[in-house]
Every structure is written in structure tokens, then in C-alpha cells.
Amino acid sequence: MAYVGKEVPPNSIGRDTLADIVKHYEENGARPRLRKKHSLPRPPARFISPEDINRVVDFIKHYAEDNAIMLPGRQPGHKDWHVKLLPNHVSKASVWRLYVKSAKELVTLSSNPLQPGPMYFLTPRKCGLFGVSCEGLQKQVNYLIDEGMSSTKGSNEVISYMHHFFGNFGVGETEVDLHCDNCSGQNKNNFMLWYLAWRVGHKLHDKIEIHFLIAGHTKFSPDCGFGLIKQAYMKTRVNTLADIAEVVENSSPVSHLNIPQLVGTAEGKVLVQTFDWQQHLTRHFRRLPQIKSYQHFSFEAKRPGVVLAKSHRGCTTCRISATAPTEQICPCRRSSCPGPTWTEN
Known part of the structure; x- marks a missing residue:
């Protein structure tokens, strides 16, 4: 031809x-021969529509919420500790078969017979977690903060939880060593240091030392309890605040390390009061200069209103006056003095 x-x-x-x-x-x-204008290329034989992609992604997210295992903090070989792992008895092929079956039966794995409505999964209720680990007792008290009680974990909340811990879980100790991370909004701020000076000024403790971990080395004992809670949480169906408290309590069945402490109930009853410590302490103390440059602070009852600060262990101690020029921490100097009245936040 x-x-x-x-x-x-x-x-x-x-x-x-x-x-x-x-x-x-x-x-x-x-x-x-000319091609028609505005002609679109044919999709490949294995073309997946955006709707199918979103359906698969939603399935994987819901399956991970119910079955995946969280890493207990940073682990060697995993740069991102937020990664979620499949259990050993589950393979990728079994997850695929489960997806095919659920797609044929039009069933979503995230369904719950107690689900009040579709908005339950779109806007889940938040619950904050604040842990205080006592190495002497080998216990960790975990404050469960429902969003109806408080929406933040600022200095007022942190000081209120610490005050509750000393009053309800203390064992009559006279000297305390505290270790915290460098979070300025919660721990490393003037209000937290003023509160510790307030405690020794009222002779609630004879001596308090607080040490802030340097950047890059902020893993310490509370992370052990948090890791156990995360592992138990990912394996348990949680619908209410009481369920979360049960997860915390059952997260360490052998050592009984974790202790749950509800800040408030689902009905709105307050169990741990939050006070406006900022307003109360500002009237009696002055701001401490350059606190971010120091890592160690010490307070003693025999030197009320004085803060001893160090940038590291071997350096010279810096003596700083914390009280306002015309104020005293406790004018009557009695350990039973309740101090000025503060208002609930």
C-alpha cells in the first residue's frame, strides 16, 4: 500500500x-488531521478519582484511631515520634481486605452505638493532661482538664494544680526538688517563681529548688507515664471523661504508676479549683530580671523574699530580691496564716 x-x-x-x-x-x-479544541486526555486505566482518594484516606484515619499503636516518646530509628504503627498481628493486606469489605457493605469503622450525632467525630471534645510525677512515691498524678473547666494551661492553671498536688498528695515533706521543662507560658515565668517564694514565706516548705531542663534534653520521668497513657488510649474506646480517667488508671496495671485526677466532672462540678494567682502575687512581688538566662532557682524559709539563681551548677549564685519594696510575703510570719483572699478564676 x-x-x-x-x-x-x-x-x-x-x-x-x-x-x-x-x-x-x-x-x-x-x-x-487536527485534534479537537479543548480536548482532555483520556484518564489512565488505573485512574483513581478524588472522591475515592478521600474515602481511602478517611478509612485509614479512622482505622488508625482504633487500632494503631503510638510510640511512647522519641525512639531510635523514628525521627517523628507522632508516627502510628500497625500491631504485629495486622498486615497491610488485611487492612486492604477490610477496606474492600467495608466499602461493599457501606459500613464505617468509626461508627459507635453511643454516638450522639455525626458532629461527635468532626469536633471531638478536648481534654487536657497535666502530670506531676513524684519519684519518691513512684507515682504520677495526671490532672484531666475538660475543656469546660479550662481552655488553656497557663500559669494560673499550672500553679493551681501544683497547689492542689502539695495539699492533697504531699507526705509532709519539708524540702522539695522540682524539675520542669523550659516552657515560659506554664513553668518558667515570674508567677511560678513568685508562688514558690510564697510557699516558703508561709513556711509550707522549708526549702524549694526548681531546675529547668536545657533545650534538647527535656525528656524526664513524666514522659514515662504519658507514654503508657498514650498506648492504653489508642487501644480503648473512649466516649466520656470517665472513660479517660479509667484509661489513665488502667494504663499501668502492675506498677499503678498513673493516678487520674479529674479537674471537674462532665456535669460541671469543680473538683480542683483554679485561682487567679497572677493577680494575687503581682501585688506582693517584683519581676525577676533575665529569668530565661538562669536554669536553677532556690527558695528558703530562713531567707523569705530572696531568690538564689544560677545559670548552671558550677557558677556563682546570684541573689535576687523578689518582694515588692513595700510588701512582705506574710506579715504575721505564722505558718497557719491563710494569706490574702484570692478570687476564683
């Missing part, structure tokens, strides 16, 4: 293509 003066090898084109060429020649003559 010849085409425009050139021999065409046999079997070089298919029958359909040849038929299209002949039809175009009969209708348009010897003109080149």
Missing part, C-alpha cells in the same frame, strides 16, 4: 486507525 508516494509497511497501523484515515480523507480531502 502506498500513501503520499511512500510505501507503508504491512501491519504498521491497525485497522481502526486506517479506517479513521480513510474516513477523514473522504470528508476533508488531503488535509492533516
Whole structure:
């Protein structure tokens, strides 16, 4: 066969293509064939629509919420400790078969017979977690903060929880060593240091030392309790605040390390009061200069209103006056003095 003066090898084109060429020649003559304007390329044979992609992603997210295992903090070989792992007895093929079956039956794994409505999964109720680990007792008290009780964990909340811990879980200790991270909004701020000075000024403790971990080395004993709670949480169906408290209590069945402490109930009853410590302490103390440059602070009852600060263990101690010029921490100097009245936040 010849085409425009050139021999065409046999079997070089298919029958359909040849038929299209002949039809175009009969209708348009010897003109080149042009593609239609605004024509879209054909999708590949294994094309997946955006709706199917979103459906698969939602399935994986819901399956991970119920079955995945969280890492207990940073682990070697995992740069991101937020990664979620499949259990050992689950394979990727079994997850795929489960997805195919659920797609055929039109069933979502995130369904719950106690679910009050579809908004339950779109806007879940938040519960904060604040842990205080006591190495002497080998216990960790975990304050469960429902969003109806408090929406933040600022200095007022942190000081109120610490005050509750000393009053309800203390064992009559006279000296305390505290270790905290460098979070300035919660721990490393003037209000927290003023509160510790307030405690030794009222002789609630004879001596308090607080040490802030340097950046990059902020893993310490509370992370052990948090890791156990995360592992238990990912394996348990949680619907209410009481369920979360049960997860915390059952997260360490052998050592009984974790102790749950509700800040408030689901009905709105307050169990741990939050006070406006900022307003109360500001009237009696002055701001401490350059507190971010120091890592160690010490307070003693025999030196009320004085803060001893160090940038590291081997350096010279800096003596700083914490009280306001016209104020005293406790004018009557009695350990039973309740101090000025503060208002609930």
C-alpha cells in the first residue's frame, strides 16, 4: 500500500486507525488531521478519582484511631515520634481486605452505638493532661482538664494544680526538688517563681529548688507515664471523661504508676479549683530580671523574699530580691496564716 508516494509497511497501523484515515480523507480531502479544541486526555486505566482518594484516606484515619499503636516518646530509628504503627498481628493486606469489605457493605469503622450525632467525630471534645510525677512515691498524678473547666494551661492553671498536688498528695515533706521543662507560658515565668517564694514565706516548705531542663534534653520521668497513657488510649474506646480517667488508671496495671485526677466532672462540678494567682502575687512581688538566662532557682524559709539563681551548677549564685519594696510575703510570719483572699478564676 502506498500513501503520499511512500510505501507503508504491512501491519504498521491497525485497522481502526486506517479506517479513521480513510474516513477523514473522504470528508476533508488531503488535509492533516487536527485534534479537537479543548480536548482532555483520556484518564489512565488505573485512574483513581478524588472522591475515592478521600474515602481511602478517611478509612485509614479512622482505622488508625482504633487500632494503631503510638510510640511512647522519641525512639531510635523514628525521627517523628507522632508516627502510628500497625500491631504485629495486622498486615497491610488485611487492612486492604477490610477496606474492600467495608466499602461493599457501606459500613464505617468509626461508627459507635453511643454516638450522639455525626458532629461527635468532626469536633471531638478536648481534654487536657497535666502530670506531676513524684519519684519518691513512684507515682504520677495526671490532672484531666475538660475543656469546660479550662481552655488553656497557663500559669494560673499550672500553679493551681501544683497547689492542689502539695495539699492533697504531699507526705509532709519539708524540702522539695522540682524539675520542669523550659516552657515560659506554664513553668518558667515570674508567677511560678513568685508562688514558690510564697510557699516558703508561709513556711509550707522549708526549702524549694526548681531546675529547668536545657533545650534538647527535656525528656524526664513524666514522659514515662504519658507514654503508657498514650498506648492504653489508642487501644480503648473512649466516649466520656470517665472513660479517660479509667484509661489513665488502667494504663499501668502492675506498677499503678498513673493516678487520674479529674479537674471537674462532665456535669460541671469543680473538683480542683483554679485561682487567679497572677493577680494575687503581682501585688506582693517584683519581676525577676533575665529569668530565661538562669536554669536553677532556690527558695528558703530562713531567707523569705530572696531568690538564689544560677545559670548552671558550677557558677556563682546570684541573689535576687523578689518582694515588692513595700510588701512582705506574710506579715504575721505564722505558718497557719491563710494569706490574702484570692478570687476564683
